[in-house]
Amino acid sequence: MMRRVGHSAPLSIAVVTSMLACAAVAQEPQKPLPFELFHGTTTIPGAGKEAAPTEEARTPGTPSTHQAGAEAALPADQASSDGLQPAAVEGVQAPYSEPTEESGFEIGEKMEVLEPYKLVRSLQFVQDAVVKGDHSAMEMQRFLIGVIDSRLREAEQEVFDDPRNVDAALIYAMSGGNPATLDILAIRDKFGNFDNEVTTVLRAYLNGRAAKTQTELTDVVEIYRDTGIGPYITLVAANVTASMNDVAALKLFDWARLTAPGTLVEEAALRRSLFIASEKNMIEEALHYAQMYARRFINSPYAGQYADLLVDLIQTNYSEIGEEGLSEILSFMDRPRKREIYLRIARKAAISGMRELAVFAADKAEALLGTNDATPQAMAELYSGMAKIPTDGVDGVLESINALSGARLSQRDRALREAAEIIASEVVRKPVLDSFTQAMPSIMNQPENEPDGENLNIAAGAAKKPGSPIFRRVSAAEEENRVAEEEAFKGYVSDRRQALERIDKLLE
Template structure:
């Protein structure tokens, strides 16, 4: 029997097998209701996804199809128990069909007390953000059972991430506290990396990256994390403060060498584009050290390193010599344009009547905007992110 079949059969057994399955939210373990059985089974499968089970990820869709039908077929009197209502809400927010929430509302099968939670969850999954905010933000996630509270806090964080990133971060911290070791925690960590960057909280950003890479780097959704990490690193000035590069380098040690190399290449390219010359030099050198056995990566690293060198009068000649030695046939079309632009810029700087010799002045030079194409030929951010996720995926 395949691992996928075993996973699905185990999930079905846990849902519809013996009634002695322990469920923390229930006082009587011999009275596990069908909604809670199904919700817990889905979470069991999703927690396997968090640690990298592709079989669980593949089996999830089939399990959801079965559970969608079974949720809708449950007797109406079950929904007088708020624990079952919570199970239905968690189920819908975890990828299940929102049809179960519509059933609870029309005709109303739930108490007035549960109405905001169900209406808000339905609004959220249907993309009605303002309605979801009005219904869900006033609810105290801490007062709910751990699983329901964590699921709600994850939604509340998403509703506030643009307008109130600090509050969004607090909700995500709550998710991790309420649901450690689950897919909910994995999702919260992924999102917190972006929020910490948005808040410019370097210490928390570095802590979260380290935490995720050590605990969830094999998650099926790790590609999403890598994309967020690449997005953040493409905006980082690795040279400021002076110890930032060494700190981030230590964190990235938990990634495979090829993954680190490609992140450094992306950072070097965007640093060149944005005129962060020291940052470009540091990241290009790091990428080159990790490029053994890959001519393409080594050539790209040399290109970005040389492109940063030619902007400084002190290293102009050496940088131009590096550019001239690059094998253009190995480069992509976009990097080929960058090579041409860098060489054109270097030639223009050489022809300037007064070449700057002051070191401090040289450090502040950015690429001349009037040079043809120049470093704007670098790939735009979105295209770079799509490529880097493909390149560094395990």
């Protein structure tokens, strides 16, 4: 069944009233520290290894389950304070939750009888406000998702005679709602209000079977391209295509964001496009997406994922991008955010052994420090010091690293400092004179006996005889010395391996 193009309508008085009430009740998020302006939403293993669309491919238009949404909706400052790295390109997810008295909001009678499409329109308005920088709207986002879920589950079948309410249910499912609600609505549909082709594809996608929906999604995108759910369906199709490691996903992401400018859909599409372009080594395209995101959504609470993607892009391709390309992107950011990007680059470069880039980025970060920026200064000194460990001035570097105040560093950076101290200490540690390696006899001054070809043949023939030294029995004293030497060597290797393991654990 075909759906009609959705038309905009003013927000209802009841919804506006509830939004104002939410703004009054919602707790203002804690002001982030100067070096934590980019907030991550989830922890990811390796910001860039995406395969299945189960988590990373599910963006605001293509959410995962409400449990995954709850994880993605961690308060920004909480994620940063815990030292979490934002995850590869998780979409903006609001967690599904039943509205309760503890949420601080009350569901009035007018809210319960509102048409679902009006509630979903309010949800879209709130989500767009979130990605534009209104972090206080996140509580309202959670609340509205719970209200809409209850309204859809309790709605009579006649409610969905209005195509706008059908579209609202689909948009809700693709905007962080409870996937089980769409299952219920599809089962209850007795009058064919829901297009089976759409619901089947979406339900498969939301339940982790995206790989089986690629062909059907392409057809659905063409059918619903010019409808109200078009950008959302396209975003779903783009995520599925991206999970197949197909560069064609970029065209779908472009279409989705261009048909929904300034919205959650555009924000998610830009982040995903940056990731795909970076993975495909499309440097110019990646820089284009990075610049657009910095210009339009740098205040989004989900910009932490963008920051990680940008840092990976710069660190991997700095020889091609250069200082000019980086400065062009950072020109759209304020001073604290520029400083944090440089700090992130310095940290990643120091860990990766890119000494020149680490020192350059740390110096740039220090140049952007203010009078009260003690913590960022400590971070810059740490990363710069780590990069300088292999140089001649390692004694001074070790001294400066030891002088850093642990109170000014995060837990991750304190572990990093400890690892740097271990490495620097090993570099400057004096060798033990009676170590196993120095007890080995030197062969440098032994006379050179270079037998000619004839002598070599004679020696080879003699070696085959049973009486030759090759077959002689090793004495007990020689065997004892050999065992002692092996034990000493094993002990030396074991000590070095344990030192490396301690460093690896500190860097985890």
